[in-house]
Amino acid sequence: MFSAYYLQIMILVGINIIMATSLNLITGFTGQLSIGHAAFMSLGAYAAALATLKLGLPFFASLLFGALLAAVFGVLIGIPTLKLKGDYLAIATLGFGEIVRIVFLNLKITGGAVGLRGIPKSTTLLWVIIAAILTIFILNRILRSRVGRALIAIREDETAAESMGINTTYFKILAFGVGAFFAGLGGGLFSHYFQYIHPGSFGFLRSIEHLCMVVLGGMGSMWGSIIGAAALTAIPEFLRASADYRQLFYGAILVLMMRIRPEGIIGERRSRRKPPQSKDKKLGKINIFKVIGR
Amino acid sequence: MLQERVNNGYILDAVQLTRSFGGLKAVDRVDFFIRDKEIAGLIGPNGAGKTTLFNLFTGHYQPTEGDIYLHNEKIGGLKPHQITAKGIARTFQNIRLFGGMSVLDNVLIGGHSRTSTGLLGAIFQNSKDRKEEKEARENALFLLSFVGLETKKDELSRNLAYGEQRRLEIARALAADPKLLLLDEPAAGMNPQETNNLMQLISRIRDKMEKTILLIEHDMRVVMGISERIAVLNYGKKIAEGSPQEIQRNETVIEAYLGVSA
Numbered sequence: 001m002f003s004a005y006y007l008q009i010m011i012l013v014g015i016n017i018i019m020a021t022s023l024n025l026i027t028g029f030t031g032q033l034s035i036g037h038a039a040f041m042s043l044g045a046y047a048a049a050l051a052t053l054k055l056g057l058p059f060f061a062s063l064l065f066g067a068l069l070a071a072v073f074g075v076l077i078g079i080p081t082l083k084l085k086g087d088y089l090a091i092a093t094l095g096f097g098e099i100v101r102i103v104f105l106n107l108k109i110t111g112g113a114v115g116l117r118g119i120p121k122s123t124t125l126l127w128v129i130i131a132a133i134l135t136i137f138i139l140n141r142i143l144r145s146r147v148g149r150a151l152i153a154i155r156e157d158e159t160a161a162e163s164m165g166i167n168t169t170y171f172k173i174l175a176f177g178v179g180a181f182f183a184g185l186g187g188g189l190f191s192h193y194f195q196y197i198h199p200g201s202f203g204f205l206r207s208i209e210h211l212c213m214v215v216l217g218g219m220g221s222m223w224g225s226i227i228g229a230a231a232l233t234a235i236p237e238f239l240r241a242s243a244d245y246r247q248l249f250y251g252a253i254l255v256l257m258m259r260i261r262p263e264g265i266i267g268e269r270r271s272r273r274k275p276p277q278s279k280d281k282k283l284g285k286i287n288i289f290k291v292i293g294r
Numbered sequence: 295m296l297q298e299r300v301n302n303g304y305i306l307d308a309v310q311l312t313r314s315f316g317g318l319k320a321v322d323r324v325d326f327f328i329r330d331k332e333i334a335g336l337i338g339p340n341g342a343g344k345t346t347l348f349n350l351f352t353g354h355y356q357p358t359e360g361d362i363y364l365h366n367e368k369i370g371g372l373k374p375h376q377i378t379a380k381g382i383a384r385t386f387q388n389i390r391l392f393g394g395m396s397v398l399d400n401v402l403i404g405g406h407s408r409t410s411t412g413l414l415g416a417i418f419q420n421s422k423d424r425k426e427e428k429e430a431r432e433n434a435l436f437l438l439s440f441v442g443l444e445t446k447k448d449e450l451s452r453n454l455a456y457g458e459q460r461r462l463e464i465a466r467a468l469a470a471d472p473k474l475l476l477l478d479e480p481a482a483g484m485n486p487q488e489t490n491n492l493m494q495l496i497s498r499i500r501d502k503m504e505k506t507i508l509l510i511e512h513d514m515r516v517v518m519g520i521s522e523r524i525a526v527l528n529y530g531k532k533i534a535e536g537s538p539q540e541i542q543r544n545e546t547v548i549e550a551y552l553g554v555s556a
Contacts, residue, residue, distance in 0.1 A: 138417050145416035145427070146402075146409050149395075153403045156392035163352060163386075165378035165407025165470055174413060220394075 007125060011193055013233045014128035015186045018135045020213040020229035021222060022182035025139055027211070028219035029148070030175040031155030033090040036077070036097035037183055037210045042202030043100060044070040044184025045191040046110055049119045052192070054109075059122035059192060063131075066188035067181045073100075074180025078173035097207055104199045115198025116191070123193035131189060135182050140222060142178065151175055155220070216257055218264025227265050304363075305330045305474055305506050306351065306382075311360035313346055320346040322530035323360070328474065333500055333507045335521030337514075337541075339550060342527040344510045345387060348476055351508075352384050353377040365473070379407040383472035385463040387479045387510075393452030397443060397462055400451050401434035404469030437465040440503075441495060457488035461495065468503065475499065477509040481516045489513065493520050518542065526550065 002010070023037045048066030051057040057065065081092045104110045111117070142148050150171045153161040162168050191197045209232065217228025235253065239246040261267065304327040313321040321343045328334050336344050349355040351362060353374040362370040369377055383404070392400050409430050415423040438444045441461040446454060451462055460480055467475055477496070481489045493516055499505050511517045517524060518538040526534040526541060528550040534541060541547055 141419065142413065142416045145419075145423075146406065146411040146430075147413055147416045149399055149403050150406060152395060152399075153392050153406075156394055157390050159354070160386065160390040160392065161403070162374040163354075163378060163384055163390075164403050164466070165375045166403070167373075167375045178413070 008193075009234060009237055011123065011125055011128050011189075013230050014125070014132045015189050015193075016210075016213060016229040016233045017132045017226050018182055018186040018189070019210045020217065020225040021135055021139055022179045022186070023210045024214045024217075024219065024222070024225040025142070025151070025182075026175050026179040028214055028221065028225070029143060029155060030151040030172060032172060032175060033086060034093040034176075034179075035090050035204070035207045035211055036093035036095075036100075037179070038202040038204070038206035039093075039097035039100040040070040040074055040180040040183035041187035041190065041206070042104060042197075042199070043073050043180075044187030045197050045202065046104060046116065046187075047184070048188030049116050049191040049197060050109065052120060052122075053116065053118070059120075059127075062192070063185060063188040066191075067184035070184025070187065071177045071181035074176040074178075074183075075173055077180075078176035082169055082172055094204065094207070097204060101199045101203060104202075111198070113198065115196060115201075117196050119191050119195045119197070121193065121195050123189045128189055128193075131185055135185065136222065136226070139178075139182070143222070147171070147174070152220075212254060216254065216264055218267040221264065221266045224264050224266035231265075303330070304328060305365060306508075307363040307366075308347075308351070309361050309363070311347070311350060311362065312358045313343075313350055313355055314358045319530045321350065321527075324527070324530075324532045326525060326532065328506055328508055329523075331500065331504060331506055332522050333496065333509070333520055335517040335524040335538075336508060336510045336527065337512070337517055337524060338527035343530040344527055345478060346530075347527065348384065348478055348510065351377075351476060352382055375407070378470050378472075381471075381473035382476065383467035383470040383474075384476040385460070385467050385478055385480060387482065389456075389459050389463055391451040391459055391462060391466070393450065395451060396447065397438065397449050397451050397454065398431070398434055398447040400462060400466050401437055401469045402430055404437075404466035405430050405433060406470075408469070408471050434465075434469060437468050440468070440498075441465045442491075457484055457491075460484065460488075460492070464495065464499070468499065468505075472505065474506045474508065477507065477511075479510055479512060481511055481513045489516060492516070496520055 019037060019041060023034065026032050026034045044066035047069040048062040051062040051065045077093065077096050081089055084092050105113055150166045153164065153166060154168050154171060158168055213228035213232045214225050216232060218224030236246060236250055239249050306328040308324060308326040311321055311324045312319060324347065338344050346355065350357055353372050353376065357370045361368055364380055364382065369380060392403060409426050411423045411426055435444060438447055441464055443458060443462055443465065446458065451459065454462060481492055484492060496507060497520060500507055521538055524536065524538055524541045525532055526547050533550060534544045534547045
């Protein structure tokens with residue numbers, strides 16, 4: 001139907017939509033700046049690949065296994081970092097990401113620096129589309145419920161949220177757990193498409209890439225993350241024509257975007273009941289500095 | 295003596311409550327009680343420890359010494375969210391609304407401790423969760439109409455006028471269905487018209503909703519106008535307690551506010 005090249009781009013777009021929307025739950029909606037999202041992805045990728053290779057689990061079960069394992073680590077990273085805010089939390093999640101990478105680099109079962117090969121190519125475009133839609137659907141349901149309101153309240157004002165009876169500790173861990181679950185799902189799809197993973201696939205830069213998608217699209221906006229993920233996956237490919245300047249253009253787009261629209265492509269439009277007042281640009285912004293805590 | 299106080303039927307009872315910050319005793323061995331369905335006032339010069347006392351009641355600070363009882367149940371040492379669940383809700387001196395959320399959502403969050411839908415309930419939305427959400431919305435809309443903000447329900451709360459934000463904070467606190475409502479300077483920054491409306495609102499909350507109210511307020515017209523009993527703090531110590539008339543005549547209170555005459 002499509003050439004292999006376009007198929008690969010579309011699959012990557014789908015996986016990145018899962019990554020960006022799940023990170024948006026943690027960073028955009030709950031306000032917890034995380035730059036270790038690739039670590040959850042790698043946990044899911046390795047766990048799902050090993051489940052297929054060593055345990056012989058069917059594809060679907062491997063995906064679920066990877067996602068659940070990532071969720072467990074999401075909760076585990078949530079517990080020690082709870083008291084941290086803004087940039088301190090960012091550094092801690094960065095450290096966590098590096099630990100995960102280095103552990104995979106040194107473990108026998110994960111193949112060390114060589115990584116894992118010969119993973120069956122089970123991921124199809126259909127699987128990715130189903131997974132992405134399911135992710136968006138579930139995250140949307142969460143966000144429009146009592147749970148989602150609690151998460152957004154924590155972002156808006158943690159002290160006030162506590163006074164409303166919200167157990168902020170519990171809900172922050174929950175955000176990390178759910179976000180990590182879907183990141184793990186994305187990882188499982190990733191490893192079963194490329195058939196080969198190594199620790200370098202999930203480095204610090206990939207976490208930054210996920211964060212860029214969320215910020216560029218608009219923090220706290222589901223559509224923003226979807227568009228951000230699609231744009232930042234596709235743009236580098238379109239820029240292939242000017243191979244030498246590709247990264248330069250890519251960087252320039254990010255700089256310009258933050259200069260012109262720091263609230264992202266779809267900043268603020270996170271509520272389906274968007275009142276006319278919020279069109280006011282000055283009032284409608286959620287910018288990165290608020291989440292960093294400056 | 296202590297046992298006697300505890301079983302006195304007070305809704306809130308603080309015994310020898312002390313909170314130190316380093317060497318400073320912001321609240322110093324304060325005995326304080328609130329009767330059921332009463333409107334009580336808490337006054338004192340700036341820095342007297344009024345807000346610290348509030349923060350002790352709501353669990354934002356832990357007592358250094360002393361105990362707090364809500365309906366004879368010890369609540370000192372509990373976390374804020376646990377105390378809200380037990381029945382104390384508050385507003386803040388510097389308004390702390392969830393600015394990026396709609397007015398209705400703010401009130402819905404206030405009802406957090408009275409609802410129970412969890413992660414799985416949010417995802418699968420069975421009939422129980424849908425019913426709970428529907429009831430929470432109805433209740434929130436009722437509270438918004440009670441404070442006169444029903445037409446603003448879809449606006450972002452940060453876009454409301456100042457007086458409206460104060461009223462929204464009260465509606466949000468009421469959504470927690472508290473036994474005791476703590477208002478921290480509700481009239482601060484209000485014009486006379488808004489202040490009048492606020493005083494009526496506070497009386498209506500007590501009369502129609504049968505809540506007990508404790509307010510900190512600098513506007514003497516408000517405190518003296520609606521409080522039935524007033525406690526005065528100065529330098530962390532309670533220096534007087536009584537009816538508004540008694541407080542107005544109290545020498546120690548006058549001294550604390552105006553200084554000692556030469």
